[in-house]
Structure formats: C-alpha cells, structure tokens
Amino acid sequence: MNGRATATRHGRDRRAHVVHGPQGAPRVRGTAPRVAVIGGGIAGLAAATALAERGVHVTVYEREHQLGGRLRGWPEELADGSTITMSRGFHAFFRQYYNLRGLLRRTDPALRTLRGLPDYPLRHSGGLQDGFARVPRTPPWSALGFAALSPTFGGRDLTRMNARAALPLLDVRVPDIYRRLDHLSAWEFLERIRFPRAAHHLAFEVFSRSFFADPRHLSAAELALMFHIYFLGSSEGLLFDVPREPFPAALWEPLARYLTGHGADLRTGRAVEHVEPARGGGFHVVTGDGRQRCDAVVLALDVNGLRHVVGQSPRFVDDAAWRARIMGLGTAPPFLVSRLWLDRRVAPDRPGFLGTSGYGALDNVSVLERWEGEAARWSARTGGSVVELHAYAVDPAADRAAEQRGLLAQLHRLYPETRDARIVDARHAWHADCPLFPVGGHRNRPTVRTPDPAVTVAGDIVRSGLPVALMERAATTGFLAANALLERWGLRGQTLWTVPVRGRTAALRALNRLVGD
Known part of the structure; x- marks a missing residue:
C-alpha cells in the first residue's frame, strides 16, 4: 500500500x-x-x-x-551500565491493521521488522486459560471454535445466553452500531447477553481494557466494534505481530x-x-x-x-x-507500565505475552527477550530476563508506589520462579493520556x-x-x-x-x- x-x-x-x-x-x-x-x-x-x-x-x-x-521510545542507562530503550509498553500489531501495516511497508515492504507470536494466551487466577492458536480464523467458525475449545463455555452457559440481545454483534456497521449500543456500557451489554461470567472476565474484559478503561465505563458500541474487527467480522484471526527491535x-x-x-x-x-x-x-x-x-x-x-x-x-x-x-x-484513567530487569531468567515455557484476569490490577505480562532483540541481547549477556507488567484503568487516587508493589506481587504469584530473582533495575512509567470512549x-x-x-x-x-x-x-x-x-x-x-x-x-x-x- x-x-x-x-x-x-x-x-x-x-x-x-x-x-x-x-x-x-x-x-x-x-x-x-x-x-x-x-x-x-x-x-x-x-x-x-x-x-x-x-x-x-x-x-x-x-x-x-x-x-x-504513544509508541515512541527513548534511551536510558541501567544500573549495570547498559543502555536500553524504554517505551510506554507492549503493543500488538494485528493482521487486521491494513493501513498501519501499509504505512510501515513504506520502509519495510515484507514487514520483516515484525514477528508473529505463536498464541494470544489469556489466564484467569482461578486456573482457566484460553488461547487462539488453535481457533479457526474464518467466521463463523472462529466463534464456534472458540466456544468449543474454551473452558469458559459449557453447554448450560450457551443455552442461558440471550441470543436476541447478542444479535448486534453479528452485523456490526458504523455508525449504526453506535446508534444501537452507545447508550450502554460494555459491562451492561454483556450482562444483557448473559455471557458466561468466566468468559466475561477472561476474554471480553481483557479486550475492553485494551481501551485503558474499566468495562463499566466503556461504550458497548466500542466493545461490539472490537468483536467485529478481531473476531466475527474478519478472517485475519486474533494472532498478532510484534516488532523485533x-x-x-x-x-x-x-x-x-x-x-x-x-x-x-x-x-x-x-x-x-x-x-x-x-x-x-x-x-x-x-x-x-x-x-x-x-x-x-x-x-x-x-x-x-x-x-x-x-x-x-x-x-x-x-x-x-x-x-x-x-x-x-x-482521557481514560491512568495506566502503569513496570519494566523489570531480573538477574535470572523466567521459566522457559513462559509465553512472550500473557493477558491476565483476576490478578489484582495486573492486566498482562510480557517477557521481552522472547521477541525483542535488544532485550534478548541483554538476557544473553547477563543471564537475566526483561519482564514488563501492565495495569490499565488504575484509580487516579491510588498510591502509585503501592500499585507498583502490587504488580510485582502478582508477578510472583503468576510466575513463582521470579520470587527469588534480584531486580537489577526497574522503570515505572505512568501515563493518563489515552482517549476515553x-x-x-x-x-x-x-x-x-x-x-x-x-x-x-x-x-x-x-x-x-x-x-x-x-x-x-x-x-x-x-x-x-x-x-x-x-x-x-x-x-x-x-x-x-x-x-x-x-x-x-x-x-x-x-x-x-x-x-x-
């Protein structure tokens, strides 16, 4: 393009x-x-x-x-003397982003600077986990495949759902979807559908918080639009790419x-x-x-x-x-990006990216050396890991130091091998400039x-x-x-x-x- x-x-x-x-x-x-x-x-x-x-x-x-x-990066020096590039955190480049990818093709026609992650795993603190690697990409098989493979859906859950309330998800058109759903919050809309509570938390809450907002305050029209873009409207699937550097x-x-x-x-x-x-x-x-x-x-x-x-x-x-x-x-509420340089590596089976629900304020975890060259070179040189934690829609009145400690505690809970790791250095970036919908x-x-x-x-x-x-x-x-x-x-x-x-x-x-x- x-x-x-x-x-x-x-x-x-x-x-x-x-x-x-x-x-x-x-x-x-x-x-x-x-x-x-x-x-x-x-x-x-x-x-x-x-x-x-x-x-x-x-x-x-x-x-x-x-x-x-919001995707800029800037140089900083760590306590060990390493020069690194700090940023505002992980971003997923979905295959549906035709125009963004067209912009990047101006300098990289084959998009070799991007690499695909093998899955988009989502984990709930109660033990449930979802992913999209095995889900078909073409609708409606994508939705049927997700329901069949997900532990958050049961036969009784599907029979309880309000199919009539869910119909707007099956034909999302702009601006019509705003006329129909903009008066509802994303949370209210899912309650009307009687979406299974486990799936409500594990999947849709993760997606709605991509807007850096609590689903109780996000327009249901935006949630429905995301469902169309990433799931029922497109056959590109929910897997994504990330920059190699x-x-x-x-x-x-x-x-x-x-x-x-x-x-x-x-x-x-x-x-x-x-x-x-x-x-x-x-x-x-x-x-x-x-x-x-x-x-x-x-x-x-x-x-x-x-x-x-x-x-x-x-x-x-x-x-x-x-x-x-x-x-x-x-603007949406503040969000926090905590990046930690640890003196030892996380377990080898940890994914490059993991969406989370039920782990306090923690929304996702990235292990940067899995996919970013700069982090991989630091890891190879030191034997450590570079881990990034995100918390979206933080209470503006929250104690920031306490929130940072809370994310670290949730990392220890999620990845127990990090409890004994020494933090070589840390950077905590707070921002409150994302648009509110x-x-x-x-x-x-x-x-x-x-x-x-x-x-x-x-x-x-x-x-x-x-x-x-x-x-x-x-x-x-x-x-x-x-x-x-x-x-x-x-x-x-x-x-x-x-x-x-x-x-x-x-x-x-x-x-x-x-x-x-």
Missing part, C-alpha cells in the same frame, strides 16, 4: 473492504501547498506520508524528542528517513503553542522559537494536546459548537473534517465511519485527513482497506435488522 500500488490489501481476508481515495494528479504541479502536521504519532506520520509522497511541503511538529507518539529502530527511524527523503521537515522537541489565521489566508503555527506560515493544518494530537492547541487558539476554527466538543473530550460519547467525538476545510483532525479519538480502532484508527484517520486536503488540491489520495463493513452472513444481517428496527 504505497503511492503507486494503493490497491494491495496484504491480508488473507478476501472480503476486506477497499476505500478508494480521491482521484486527481499523482503529484503537485506548480507551487506546492504547505501543511503543518501537529503531532508525530501514528496519525501524524500517516498524514505526513500521504502528503509528502505527492509533493506537498510538510512540516511535522512533535513536542517530544522522538517520533511515534524497540519502536524507534524498528519503525520510526526508518520512516523518518523516508519522510525527509520526500522533503518533509521533522521538528521534534517542538511543542505548538497556538495556531492563528494568517492575513491573506492560511495559518501561522506558533512554537517557542518562532512561527511558520502554512496553507492547511492536520491536528494529529492526543486528547490533552488537542484541547491545549484549540483552547489556546481562539481564532482557529471559528465554530463555537466544534470547539466546545473538543474541549469536552476526556464513554457511554454516549460517540456524538461528541471529532470527525476528520472540521468546519474549516483547511483543517483536519486525525487520531484514535476520531470517528471516521469505518470499522477501525486503536492504532489502526490512528493510521486510517491520518490517511483520511491527508485525503481531505489532497482532494481540495486536485491530487490523488491514498487508497485504504478495512475489515468488512458489515456482518458476513446475509441471514443474520437480515435478522439483526428486523430485531433492531
């Missing part, structure tokens, strides 16, 4: 949906427009890529000193070289203070060291950054209702287009009308933001792919419409 081969899906699902970009000239002819992309995460880099490939003058402003946004080396440094090769100006360590209309048209983007004029702006910021720029730019996008919606956006919040989220046609918005908070979420929503809306500007200038846009935009079975779609209406 590059500027010349935009119709290549690079996936196994023959029902994947193509979204054609605007038609036009392949590159700028004459004076090139100038675009300021504010934010150097996935969304901003996708927008910058599509624009720069077509000859648009692009300047990317990123407040951090590294690109990648830390994010900067594997992903962002090569993409930065690609962008500068296309004339993009990447300004890291530059926070945008505000944006103001320029006399005669266009805008001035103001940073601490000056201002630059541009013809258009892509706002590719996290929620806090978006609210800051809009709030500090009173004459930018002169529409009171739009500005009020932006200022009303919220609350009950009833869909109508207030921004769209790619704004009241000003020269301003677009991109990111995982943005609603697009396509079945995408998380990192893939960031990449997709980044490309869509670029397409909206390219269309204004008569330039060819980026072709995109998504999972199917509706349920896969005609009879179930018809039944869902009958019941839903």
